[in-house]
Amino acid sequence: MLKPFLAVLLTFCFSAVFGAGADITQVRVVGDGAPTRITAWSDVAEPGEAFLVETDGVRRIVIPLGLNAYSAEGFGTGGVESWQVRPGRLEFVLDRPMQVARLLRLPPTGAERQHRLILDLDTVSEARFSQAASRDVRRLAAAEARPAPAARPVQQAAARPATPARPASGRGHVVVIDPGHGGRDPGALAINGGVEKEITLKAALELKRLLEADGRYQVRLTRETDVYVDHEDRVTMARNWGAELFISLHADAAGSPNVAGASVYTISARGEGRVDREARRNNWVIPIEDGTPDRVTGILTDLVKRETRTRSAEFAELLLPELERAGPVLRNTHRNAGFYVLLAPDVPAVLLELGFLTNAADARRLQSDAGRRAATEAIKRAIDAYFERQDVRLAAQ
Numbered sequence: 001m002l003k004p005f006l007a008v009l010l011t012f013c014f015s016a017v018f019g020a021g022a023d024i025t026q027v028r029v030v031g032d033g034a035p036t037r038i039t040a041w042s043d044v045a046e047p048g049e050a051f052l053v054e055t056d057g058v059r060r061i062v063i064p065l066g067l068n069a070y071s072a073e074g075f076g077t078g079g080v081e082s083w084q085v086r087p088g089r090l091e092f093v094l095d096r097p098m099q100v101a102r103l104l105r106l107p108p109t110g111a112e113r114q115h116r117l118i119l120d121l122d123t124v125s126e127a128r129f130s131q132a133a134s135r136d137v138r139r140l141a142a143a144e145a146r147p148a149p150a151a152r153p154v155q156q157a158a159a160r161p162a163t164p165a166r167p168a169s170g171r172g173h174v175v176v177i178d179p180g181h182g183g184r185d186p187g188a189l190a191i192n193g194g195v196e197k198e199i200t201l202k203a204a205l206e207l208k209r210l211l212e213a214d215g216r217y218q219v220r221l222t223r224e225t226d227v228y229v230d231h232e233d234r235v236t237m238a239r240n241w242g243a244e245l246f247i248s249l250h251a252d253a254a255g256s257p258n259v260a261g262a263s264v265y266t267i268s269a270r271g272e273g274r275v276d277r278e279a280r281r282n283n284w285v286i287p288i289e290d291g292t293p294d295r296v297t298g299i300l301t302d303l304v305k306r307e308t309r310t311r312s313a314e315f316a317e318l319l320l321p322e323l324e325r326a327g328p329v330l331r332n333t334h335r336n337a338g339f340y341v342l343l344a345p346d347v348p349a350v351l352l353e354l355g356f357l358t359n360a361a362d363a364r365r366l367q368s369d370a371g372r373r374a375a376t377e378a379i380k381r382a383i384d385a386y387f388e389r390q391d392v393r394l395a396a397q
Contacts, residue, residue, distance in 0.1 A: 023066065024085050025114060029076040029092075031121075035101060036078035037287075038119040040090060045107065045115045050100045051140040054133040059094040061119070064143045079121060088144070097129030098122060102240045104287060118287055120240075172218045173387050175211060176238040178248040178341060179204035179221065183228030188253035190357040192364065197226065199366050200249040203354060207249075207376040211383065231340035232282050238347050239284055245315065245386065246349035247379065248341045251366055253358045260359040261328035262375070263335055264319055265351040266312045271338025275305065278343050286346050304346050311348035314389070319350065319382040326378035327355065327365055352379070 026041040040046075046066055053060045065088055073084040081095040102120040179200040181187035187196025204221055211217040220241045222234045229237075238246045252263070267275075278284070286304050316334050323329050342349045354375055355362035365371035 024090060027074065027083055027085065027090075029078065029080050029083065031078035033079040033096065033098070033121070033123045036080060036098070036121045038080065038083075038092065038121065040117045041114045042117070043114055045105065046117055049139075049143055050103055050119055051136040051143070052099070052129060052133040053136065053140065054130060059097060059129060059133075061092040061094065061098075061100065061121075062140060063090040063117070064088060064140070065090055079123060097124050097126045099124045099129065099132060102242060104242055106287075172216050173390075174218045174220070174242050174244050175383060176220045176222065176241060176243040176246045176347075177204045177207055178234050178238075178246065179223055180248055180250040181228075182223050182226055185228050188251055188357045190251075190363040190367065191257065191360055192367070194357075194363070194367055196251045196357060199251050199354070199357070199372075201226070203249050203366075203372050203376055206372055207247075207379055210376055210380045214380075214384075216387070217383070232278070234341055235284070235344045235347075236282060238349075239344055243344075243347045244390075245383065246341070246344065246347050248339070248349070248351040250351060250353050251362075252353040252356045254356050255358075257358055257360065259330075260356050260362045261330040261333070262323045262326075262355055263330040263333050263353045264316045264323070265335050265337045265339060265342070265353070266316050267309060267342040267349070268336035268338050271336075271342060272305075272309070274338060275343050275345050278340075279345050284345055301345075308344070308346055308348055312342070312350060315348060315382065315386045316350050318385045319352070319379065322378035322382045323375070326374040327371070328362070 023042045023044055023046065024040055025043060026039075028039045030037050030039075040063075044066065046063070049064065051062045051064075053062050065085075071084075071086045073082065075082050076092065079094055079096045079098050081093045083090070083092045085091075098121045100119050101122040102118075104116075104118040106116040106118065108114060179197070181195075181197035181200065183197075185197065187200070189195055190199075201223070205224070208219045208221060211219045220237070220243070222237050223229050234248070235246075279286075286301050313334075320329065320333050323333070337351070339351050342351060355366050357363045357366070366375070
């Protein structure tokens with residue numbers, strides 16, 4: 001929840017003025033720049049790609065729209081000077097350089113009958129804004145050159161796809177891969193030479209390649225080189241990127257060289273006790289509609305955390321049989337722990353131990369191209385199965 005003096009709500013309800021035909025029906029801006037939240041409601045799912053634009057010294061965030069045919073405007077707050085909706089475009093004029101730190105597309109749920117596009121903005125340096133804006137020029141031109149979707153048939157039920165559809169956003173499911181350790185933290189030492197941080201990074205890069213080749217996923221890595229990233233920053237990155245699944249890759253060590261096999265961890269009961277504390281400390285706020293009564297907000301927050309735990313466990317159970325096809329697994333393979341990277345309140349997450357570097361066979365397997373490929377292909381199959389389930393659920397709503 002934002003502090004009272006930050007909760008400046010600026011809302012314009014298009015439906016009252018233009019009727020029910022408008023796609024964008026409401027815009028709300030709240031915050032003080034650290035961060036500022038924009039929420040736009042629409043009666044259809046908008047692509048919701050956000051681009052930074054800088055022309056003649058004016059900084060803007062531009063969101064191309066689909067079928068919107070109406071115009072309206074209003075004032076903003078927290079770095080947003082004003083906003084304007086016009087056919088084919090939603091624009092926000094900024095009074096300072098800002099970036100989109102987090103973008104969410106939420107389908108209708110429960111009492112909320114409209115689609116929502118949520119952007120969290122953070123203030124950045126002028127140089128960083130200009131650099132991003134220069135990259136977005138071509139991307140924006142390409143997005144606006146795409147043909148507009150056909151008009152929606154009136155009162156006609158949509159045909160349910162025979163196979164799970166890709167997300168309506170068109171960007172693919174967001175998967176964040178976290179190569180464990182890095183930089184000053186080497187992790188476990190392999191019995192035959194080498195260190196954990198190198199193995200996890202190679203596996204993460206291979207998994208990223210597999211997922212991106214599929215075309216259904218947008219993949220982010222918490223590190224792509226040999227650098228150290230704090231645990232809380234890894235989780236914050238995942239949340240800022242709108243992660244739908246977070247997978248932290250590790251390799252284990254044991255006192256006995258005979259212990260071998262992969263294992264998967266999800267959050268433990270003891271770890272759950274740290275979630276709220278770390279969420280408050282790091283400002284990991286679950287996006288609940290502004291203005292919701294505190295009692296209802298608490299209920300919704302608890303439901304989100306419960307659903308996150310459920311989906312984490314669901315992915316772990318899908319991952320285990322795939323890992324067994326790729327190599328040995330530990331007995332009692334699905335385990336619970338309070339690892340920091342599992343503490344996000346609203347991102348399903350697992351920590352995967354690919355094997356034991358203190359075991360000669362596991363070490364050889366994980367340091368070989370074939371062994372890593374088998375492991376990452378297993379993870380990819382589990383990711384496919386997980387999101388196919390999610391897509392079927394969404395299609396059934």
